[in-house]
Amino acid sequence: MKILELLIVIILLFLLTLIGNPFMFWMPSMVMVSSLVIIAALVFTWACFMVSETASDEREELHRSHASRAAYLSAAAVLTLALIYQGLTNHIDFWIPLTLAVMILAKLITRFYVDTYR
Secondary structure (H helix, E strand, C coil), rough: CCHHHHHHHHHHHHHHHHHHHCCCCCCCCCHHHHHHHHHHHHHHHHHHCCCCCCCCHHHHHHHHHHHHHHHHHHHHHHHHHHHHHHHCCCCCCCHHHHHHHHHHHHHHHHHHHHHHHH
């Protein structure tokens, strides 16, 4: 793992821990929470779209493909569990089914494009 990737993971985990406040170790003001959310959103956006992955051979392409598949399946599993939990508590957040739908549609459209035009 490159230094930049490791640094991104550490920063994201730190920001998510501060935002989630799992042990209630601090009482942030609304401005602080808003700032943390904005910073985390910017870091996530930068990590997802700006950090480019380059593969020089087939083996690296295969590793990238496996990593993408694992990330997709993990996200789908977590969102499905969240949807089930929220369904059982009778409070379904709009963003969870929307995110699942976008993930599935993006995968289907990409598969259709690759199978048809490549």
